[in-house]
Amino acid sequence: MPATAERHANGLQQLHPPGADHAVATSAPGYQLIRRNGAVTPFDASKITVALTKAFLAVEGQPAAASRRIHDIVAGLTEQIVASLTRRPDIGRTFHIEEVQDQVELALMRGEHHKVARAYVLYREERAKARAAARPVAIPAPMLRMTAADGTLEPLDAGRLATVIGEACAELDGVCAEAILTEARRNLYDGISLDELAQAPILAARTLVETEPNYSKVSARLLLDKLRREALSFVAGRPEQATQAEMAERYGAYLHVYVKTGIANALLDPELGRFDLSRLAAALKPERDLKFDYLGLQTLYDRYFLHVCGTRFELPQAFFMRVAMGLAMREVDREAQAIAFYDLLSSFDFMASTPTLFNAGTLRPQLSSCFLTTVADDLEGIFKAVKDNALLAKYSGGLGNDWTPVRGLGAHIKGTNGESQGIVPFLKVANDTAIAVNQGGKRKGAVCAYLETWHVDIEEFLDLRKNTGDDRRRTHDMNTANWIPDLFMQRVETGGPWTLFSPDEVPDLHDLYGKPFKAAYEAYEEKARRGDIKVFKQVAAVDLWRRMLTMLFETGHPWITFKDACNLRSPQSHAGVVHSSNLCAEITLNTSADEVAVCNLGSVNLAAHVTVEGLDQEKLKRTVTTAMRMLDNVVDINFYTISEARRSNLRHRPVGLGLMGFQDALQTLRLPAASEAAVNFADTSMEAISFHAISASVDLAAERGRYPSFAGSLWSKGILPIDSLEILSQARDGDVELDRSSTLDWESLRQRVQTTGMRNSNTMAIAPTATISNIVGVSQSIEPSYSQLYVKANMSGDFTVVNADLVRDLKARGLWDEVMICDLKYYDGMVSRIDRVPDDLKALYATSFEIEPSWLIRAAARRQKWIDQGQSLNLYMAQPSGRKLDEAYRLAWRLGLKTTYYLRGLSATHVEKSTLKGTDGKLNAVAVGGLTVAAAGPILVETPPFNDPAAPSACAIDDPTCEACQ
Structure with a gap:
């Protein structure tokens, strides 16, 4: 190797000297390291620190002035490496030496220590070549043992491991069972636990997803084997396992035991035991277990499948049948309808919402997704609304609160002869209640507050999500939305004034819309001019509009929703008023003091x-x-x-x-x-x-x-x-x-x-579907693709996702190779910037930030004409500006849209690149507040803010803690 690199490598050799594979996390006792010869040793993070220090000194020299700086750098790098290794629940408590080296390389590159990182990469390559050249004639590997559930050691069944991997790869193009088996063997050691043995091939397959999307299905099938062992052993009360082929014969018998087990553990409604289970068992389709991609099945495993103290006993087809039975419980021929429902769900042609999937067939079947409430203008009503929020959120409901009736800052309080503090202090209470209610450990509670644009507290309302100012008047975890009447938009267009009122002095405005609202509002403006109204303020409509867009730009809130379009087109205008939308801005139902709107x-x-x-x-x-x-x-x-x-x-x-x-x-x-x-x-x-x-x-x-x-x-x-x-x-x-x-x-x-007549007052609403689309393995809702190759980060971990359609098209044209993969990473999953991709594919696979927002708005408007409720419409701008925002949201209003959802922008964070190939499950997001990227491509996390990296967010489309609308 070049002389300079050789000098650097002499120092780096201290990090991984031949025959001494050391790396340990003293801050995480109990973790172990698999060396290349298969031996297992305890970790010691201090040796990473020592080796890194020597490496930096070898590359940068040893001036005394540099010692403190190097010490601080190395301490930080060591902490990052240990955290990266120990943060992953799927990897267990044992790491291979190569994984430690991967994290060292990644930490060096993230820290922009390019000289050290470059020398380290070259050194690793040279050491790999040296090991290969010096490798003696193959010697049979030592017989490995695995630790059984009872703690005893028994021979590792290498034959079954090969069978399971081969079965997982069957009938899938572009995958190689041998490659997975070879990588999996690297992570085996004597005494390996059953869970680690099951996880080894899964991790091996996941690292290959970026090269071939079908490895995602392979990973899912390998996870299925782990799940089958876990579930079958639990319901049988003894160690059990089965291959996919064996399950074709066993699924029916398992269903009977599964229902009995769920009832015995007080997780399933006893009524399920009175179904004709033999008839339902005969309708199960075990082959549909093979439809999952890894992300979908892992999501179900982590958060949906029934478990007892963390042990899952619900297999996928039983899960779908449980939901179907729960929904068919009151049907006349409930078995026939349960089979029809099961067939629809398990085929992935339709998917019920998250609360329905969570709770159908259980003792507390709270199946509805969204609840809308109106908050009354008195203490009893306000705190009843907060209590209702907690009760509704407890079982996975998403909340939309209409706060417009609550009097504003400075309004008179007759009972105390004092002045109101406005809505903000109460919104703070509602915010804290939402995050305090943990929905069965599955996700945090989530709520959106709506306020009409004429409310005197609107300006403070706009600031609720800011990170500056008095934190007692901020709601960092609550979504907020503007409930905008047409008259305001018309005043914006004409450059007119806009008057703010306290609702206790203008009580009928809350229930009026269209031309009656205009007449009443103008009458109140005249009263204010005469001095007959005490609390009011006049502003320029366009100035308030600009401030709305500014806050939307900076914090992602409040969203822009339109009161008149929601009410004038409501089928139920005879029965009440739509006062707000919901958590995800697609539900438009009436609310009042005695009615809380519910949507399924x-x-x-x-x-x-x-x-x-x-x-x-x-x-x-x-x-x-x-x-x-x-x-x-x-x-x-x-x-x-x-x-x-x-x-x-x-x-x-x-x-x-x-x-x-x-x-x-x-x-x-x-x-x-x-x-x-x-x-x-x-x-x-x-x-x-x-x-x-x-x-x-x-x-x-x-x-x-x-x-x-x-x-x-x-x-x-x-x-x-x-x-x-x-x-x-x-x-x-x-x-x-x-x-x-x-x-x-x-x-x-x-x-x-x-x-x-109609059975239902309302029939349609397009929700975000963030989680259920993951389960099914399709794009979310009406969303364009974020990226064609990225790492998706959610509560179940980090997952490499690559657009299988794009890969198929590129393969057909001879363009899918290592260079294309690297180009996609470099350009953040955007094919438009890759010269050798044909123009027709660039157009077809344009990502959300490459599409002008007007196309999404026009498509949404054409949908809206057929929908009796609304749709969760996100808008994307790679380089937002005041003019672009103004044009987009005025267009949405003019085209008759009822609501809009998040405004999303690209983070200013620089794209991080790496030489690592297998990064799935190993990366941390490097920024919040936009698309975050790492070695395998962009990492997608919740992304509403634009120019405030520390800005909080809630209920983002990929926010795993908030999926009440899906």
Whole structure:
């Protein structure tokens, strides 16, 4: 090697001298190291410190002035290396020497110690070559033993390990069982535990995902083997294991024991034991266990499968059957319906929301996703709302609170003859309550506060998520959203003034919208001018609008939502007022003092209903019909924690059928997201879902009866969602710029709705689907891809994700190779910057930050015309500016959108590159507040803020602690 590198390597040899593989975490006692010869030794982090110090001195020299600096650098690097090794729950308590070396290299590169890192890389390569050259004739490996569950040692079954890996690779293109087996063997040692033995091939397969997406399925199948041993052993009460082929015969018998075990441990409703389990067992499809990608199955394993003291005893097909049984419990032929529900869920054509998956079939079946409340203007009402939040969040509900009725700062309090402190102190209490309620250890509680733009506290409300100012007037964990009337937007457009009021002096504004709101608001402005109103403030509308956008830019909050569009198009305008949306800004239901709105969600996997020929209407109709029945059943089966929620849900029976996999569908159809064709597909696909959802609700009404508050609704008048656009247009004097064309037979459906009625007051809402789309293995909701190669970070760990469609296309053109993988990493998963990628693929695989926001807004607007509720619409801007924000949100308003969700931007953090190949599960995020990147490509974490890296966030689309809307 070059002389300079050789000099550096002489010092680095102290880090890993031949025959002495030392590295230990004294701060993590009990961890062990596997040396290259298979021997296991305890760790000692101090030896990493000593070796690093010598390495730095060898490269940089030994001046006395440098000793303190080197000491501090090395101490920090050692701490990072130990933390990286010990933070991963999946790796166990034993590391291979190569993993330690990988983390040393990564820490050096992250610290930008390039000379030391370069010399270290060269030294490792030279040592590997030397070992290979000096390797003697192969000697049979020593017989290894494994530690059984009872602590005894028994011979390691190498044959079964090879069988399981071979089975996991069967019928998958581009994967190599031998490569996995070789890597797995490297992590074996004498006395290895059963869990570590099961984990070794999983970790080996995961490191190869970036080279071939099918290794994700291999990893999932290997995880299945671990899960089968865990579950079968628990229900049998003795050590058991089975291959996938053996499970084809055993799944039916297992289902019987699984149900009995769940009931005995007070986890399942005893009613499940009274189903015809033999009939259900015969309907199980064990081969569907093979559909999972690793991220999906690991997510289920970590957070959804039933367990006793951490031991999982629920296998995937039993999980889907449990949910199906829970939803079919009150059906007449409940076995037939349970089988139909199971078939839909396990096929991945549709997936129920997270609370439904968590709780269906259990003793506390809280299956609903979203709850909306209005907070009363007195202490009793305020603290009742806080208590209700806690009770609703306890069982995985996501919350939206309407705080507009609460009087503002400086308003008179008659009971004490004092002045109000406004809403902010109470919002602080609600914020702290949300994070205090831990939903069964599965995730934190989450809530969004909504406030109308005319409220006198609006300016303080805008500042709630800032990291500066009085922390007692900040809510770092609560989402916030502006509830904006059309009149405000019109004043912004005309440059007019805007007056802020306290709601105790203008009480009717809360319930008014459209032209009646305008008349009342202008009358109050006149009263204020006359001095008849005590608490008010006048500002320029455009100045307040700019401040809203500034806060959105800086903190990701408050979101922009539109009061009039939500109310004027609401089918239930005769029964109340929509005062807010929910946690994820897609639900638009009435709330009042005696009604807490509830919505029950689930999502169609659009990707499973599209072929290269187009949308499969017949399959979509079957899916939607069954899905709507499942969602309607939730209303009756649901466990309600407060009476106001039960009363509202039984009276109106709203459900929210959504979709996911939209980006995957576009890729199948070869439609770039930034194209008229994609906008048109958003229109026609949502039209089809809308048509079949409404039709299914009519069929349920014929079978089960109309929902109680049907009379007087827009439905009863023959006004469907597409027709309600005209109501909005008239209220705005024709100012709604939207295509209103249709392709299906809406007239006949309109007549059926009027004559037969509807089973559900609301039928559709598009939620974020952050977790359930992971389970299914498709793109989230209506989202474009963040990146084509990235590391996804959530509560289950870090996962390499690569776009399998892109890989397939690049392989077909002979372009998928090591160079392409490196280029994708270097360019943060964006193919547009890689010269040798053809232009048509650059357009098709453009990421979310390469697409102009107007395309996403236009597509959302075309969907919105068919939806009776709303959609969680994120907007993306790589380089946001005030002008771009203003244009985007005004366009959203003009096109009739009801709500928007997060505004997302790219972090200013520099992209970190590494020479490491196998990084899956080994990386930490290096920044928060944007797309965070590391060796295997970008790491995606919660990302609302733009220019404040320390800004807090909650309920981001990839925030694992907040998935109440999925």
